[in-house]
Amino acid sequence: MKDAFGLPQSLLVLGGTSEIALATARRLIARRTRTVWLAGRPSPALDAAAGELRGLGAEVRTVAFDALDPDSHEAALGKVFAEGDIDLVLLAFGILGDQAHDEREPAGAVRVAQTNYTGAVSAGLVSARALQAQGHGSLVVLSSVAGERARRANFIYGSSKAGLDAFAQGLGDALHGTGVHVMVVRPGFVRSRMTAGLDEAPLATTPEAVAAAVELGLRRRSETVWVPGALRVVMSALRHLPRGVFRRLPV
Amino acid sequence: MSADTVPVTGWGRTAPTTARLVRPRSYAEAVAAVRDCGARGGIPRGLGRAYGDAAQNAGGSVLDMTALDRVHAIDVEGGTVLCDAGISLHTLMRLLLPLGWFVPVTPGTRYVTVGGAIGADIHGKNHHVSGSFSRHVVSLELLTADGEVRVVPRGTELFDATTGGMGLTGVILTATVRLQPVETSLMLVDTERAGDLDDLMARLAATDHRYRYSVAWIDLLARGAATGRAVLTRGDHAPLDALPRRARRDPLAFRASRLPAAPSYVPEGLLSRTTVGLFNELWYRKAPRARAGRLQSIPAFFHPLDGVPHWNRIYGRSGFVQYQFVVGHGQEDALRRIVRRIAERRCPSFLAVLKRFGEADPGWLSFPVPGWTLALDIPAGLPGLGPFLDGLDEEVAAAGGRVYLAKDSRLRPELLAAMYPRLDDFRALRAELDPRGVFTSDLSRRLEL
Numbered sequence: 001m002k003d004a005f006g007l008p009q010s011l012l013v014l015g016g017t018s019e020i021a022l023a024t025a026r027r028l029i030a031r032r033t034r035t036v037w038l039a040g041r042p043s044p045a046l047d048a049a050a051g052e053l054r055g056l057g058a059e060v061r062t063v064a065f066d067a068l069d070p071d072s073h074e075a076a077l078g079k080v081f082a083e084g085d086i087d088l089v090l091l092a093f094g095i096l097g098d099q100a101h102d103e104r105e106p107a108g109a110v111r112v113a114q115t116n117y118t119g120a121v122s123a124g125l126v127s128a129r130a131l132q133a134q135g136h137g138s139l140v141v142l143s144s145v146a147g148e149r150a151r152r153a154n155f156i157y158g159s160s161k162a163g164l165d166a167f168a169q170g171l172g173d174a175l176h177g178t179g180v181h182v183m184v185v186r187p188g189f190v191r192s193r194m195t196a197g198l199d200e201a202p203l204a205t206t207p208e209a210v211a212a213a214v215e216l217g218l219r220r221r222s223e224t225v226w227v228p229g230a231l232r233v234v235m236s237a238l239r240h241l242p243r244g245v246f247r248r249l250p251v
Numbered sequence: 252m253s254a255d256t257v258p259v260t261g262w263g264r265t266a267p268t269t270a271r272l273v274r275p276r277s278y279a280e281a282v283a284a285v286r287d288c289g290a291r292g293g294i295p296r297g298l299g300r301a302y303g304d305a306a307q308n309a310g311g312s313v314l315d316m317t318a319l320d321r322v323h324a325i326d327v328e329g330g331t332v333l334c335d336a337g338i339s340l341h342t343l344m345r346l347l348l349p350l351g352w353f354v355p356v357t358p359g360t361r362y363v364t365v366g367g368a369i370g371a372d373i374h375g376k377n378h379h380v381s382g383s384f385s386r387h388v389v390s391l392e393l394l395t396a397d398g399e400v401r402v403v404p405r406g407t408e409l410f411d412a413t414t415g416g417m418g419l420t421g422v423i424l425t426a427t428v429r430l431q432p433v434e435t436s437l438m439l440v441d442t443e444r445a446g447d448l449d450d451l452m453a454r455l456a457a458t459d460h461r462y463r464y465s466v467a468w469i470d471l472l473a474r475g476a477a478t479g480r481a482v483l484t485r486g487d488h489a490p491l492d493a494l495p496r497r498a499r500r501d502p503l504a505f506r507a508s509r510l511p512a513a514p515s516y517v518p519e520g521l522l523s524r525t526t527v528g529l530f531n532e533l534w535y536r537k538a539p540r541a542r543a544g545r546l547q548s549i550p551a552f553f554h555p556l557d558g559v560p561h562w563n564r565i566y567g568r569s570g571f572v573q574y575q576f577v578v579g580h581g582q583e584d585a586l587r588r589i590v591r592r593i594a595e596r597r598c599p600s601f602l603a604v605l606k607r608f609g610e611a612d613p614g615w616l617s618f619p620v621p622g623w624t625l626a627l628d629i630p631a632g633l634p635g636l637g638p639f640l641d642g643l644d645e646e647v648a649a650a651g652g653r654v655y656l657a658k659d660s661r662l663r664p665e666l667l668a669a670m671y672p673r674l675d676d677f678r679a680l681r682a683e684l685d686p687r688g689v690f691t692s693d694l695s696r697r698l699e700l
């Protein structure tokens with residue numbers, strides 16, 4: 001069960017090697033979390049992540065999960081929920097893709113869309129139903145500011161996150177009053193493996209900062225969290241720029 | 252029997268979860284409700300005054316017992332009442348005072364049920380004299396997980412597991428309770444100020460035994476030499492000859508007026524260090540340095556907050572946390588350290604009270620033990636509050652103390668066994684009496700009770 005501050009005792013991470021997710025898990029284990037499920041494709045990285053979290057004192061198990069195989073989600077996640085209540089589901093999987101390459105090779109772009117959007121829709125709905133049955137829990141969805149307004153430089157990724165973001169907002173409204181809380185987290189540029197080698201955007205942040213924002217959002221039962229918070233104002237301004245101006249911005 | 256799926260919280264309005272709220276109107280309906288609980292079980296609920304998640308059950312059933320609120324028999328000579336457990340102490344007072352009887356123990360609110368009073372084994376300002384509520388319960392009828400109704404007399408294991416058992420042994424249907432005789436419905440109250448914590452403890456230790464009721468409001472925002480300054484209010488039921496002539500005509504009249512309810516929306520942060528600091532300063536200054544023999548009504552003396560319905564809304568949508576612990580006699584240093592830490596942390600708390608407990612009662616999870624208990628309210632949105640309270644828990648546990656489950660919404664489960672040595676007995680009895688875990692609450696899930 002979550003405590004008065006929204007801190008979970010059990011955590012399911014979808015995308016068990018995500019740096020943001022692991023930073024969040026570390027933070028939550030330091031507080032109340034005792035049981036962690038890391039869902040992801042079986043890999044040495046997934047096992048290493050589990051080992052690291054075990055070292056912090058949590059009981060950690062891994063479960064095979066592939067975002068690109070929605071047909072398997074019901075079974076894979078059903079197994080987790082059958083073992084006991086999950087207080088927090090952190091939907092953290094996603095790929096950035098390679099915009100230039102994917103524009104030439106649409107199959108790559110489809111893979112981005114299928115992972116970030118289709119996979120998340122499936123896993124999100126499966127999780128939401130399980131949370132609803134237990135009458136409590138939070139679903140935290142890692143979206144991105146890139147979904148707020150698609151940019152020339154990464155609109156394939158951005159559009160997939162835009163779809164995910166809209167889906168998660170709608171899901172949150174659908175679950176309002178059921179005891180299940182959906183929180184959309186929109187980080188800006190996060191310094192991580194995913195963005196290694198890319199030029200840093202203004203207001204860049206870290207996985208640890210996102211983790212701190214998630215903890216605060218859980219306490220406040222927020223529905224939308226921007227990381228850093230200033231991005232809310234910045235993106236609100238960018239959203240309202242005319243296309244012709246936005247296109248010429250060096251972002 | 253109505254049933255709605257609704258969000259449920261405790262009085263602190265933190266951590267809402269959704270449950271099927273069932274309201275049985277007869278014992279037969281209560282039995283049916285327990286039998287129909289389903290995989291996620293059920294938990295009885297009274298008037299929802301437990302601060303945390305004790306009367307919530309996510310995804311399962313919550314049995315609202317307040318429709319079962321009849322009085323079956325009053326022994327006017329001997330002073331006992333046999334009533335349904337869903338009756339409130341308010342209703343009992345209204346019925347019993349004109350007959351010259353008062354409830355044996357009342358907490359800071361009249362709006363708790365007899366079932367809740369037994370389940371949480373509540374205490375009041377008279378604990379040092381009268382013990383907790385269960386001491387005055389002669390026997391009770393318990394609807395257990397198998398759907399049977401058992402008579403549970405005091406002195407049995409099931410009685411001791413049920414008093415303080417947070418509703419996890421079954422649904423209390425009726426109780427026979429011994430009452431306190433009174434000549435009037437007024438209180439004769441002495442008020443005095445204590446300049447700091449040591450002064451306060453000295454006064455309580457030296458003269459508490461002269462009073463049936465005793466409690467101290469403590470200013471936890473005062474720092475330095477004034478740390479722990481307090482206002483003591485102590486008293487007893489006024490005898491008939493203490494009343495002015497006019498009041499003697501109707502000495503047992505019970506009137507409880509209520510103000511309009513707190514609004515349903517209150518902005519976050521209304522209770523800040525500034526506003527609470529100001530309130531505490533005024534409250535301390537307005538109290539007389541020493542005044543004896545003032546007449547006060549029962550609501551004014553015992554239940555001042557009941558005057559404002561829904562007062563818990565003033566903390567805004569984040570709600571609030573009540574923290575109450577007890578440390579034994581001889582652990583005064585731990586109490587001093589904790590009070591200093593709270594004062595230095597500047598927790599905006601205006602409902603903080605310190606009391607000296609008397610002898611403990613045998614309930615396995617009953618909270619009171621002889622010693623010092625401090626209760627305070629803190630807005631849940633206060634940054635860093637979780638780790639701060641975790642630190643206080645460590646201090647309390649190290650001093651052999653415990654926190655109160657009826658108020659808890661955030662205890663680290665690992666500390667529970669150290670705080671409640673009979674926890675294993677409680678778990679074992681539950682495993683035998685309720686092997687399928689029909690009686691389950693968010694509290695029992697969170698703390699693995």
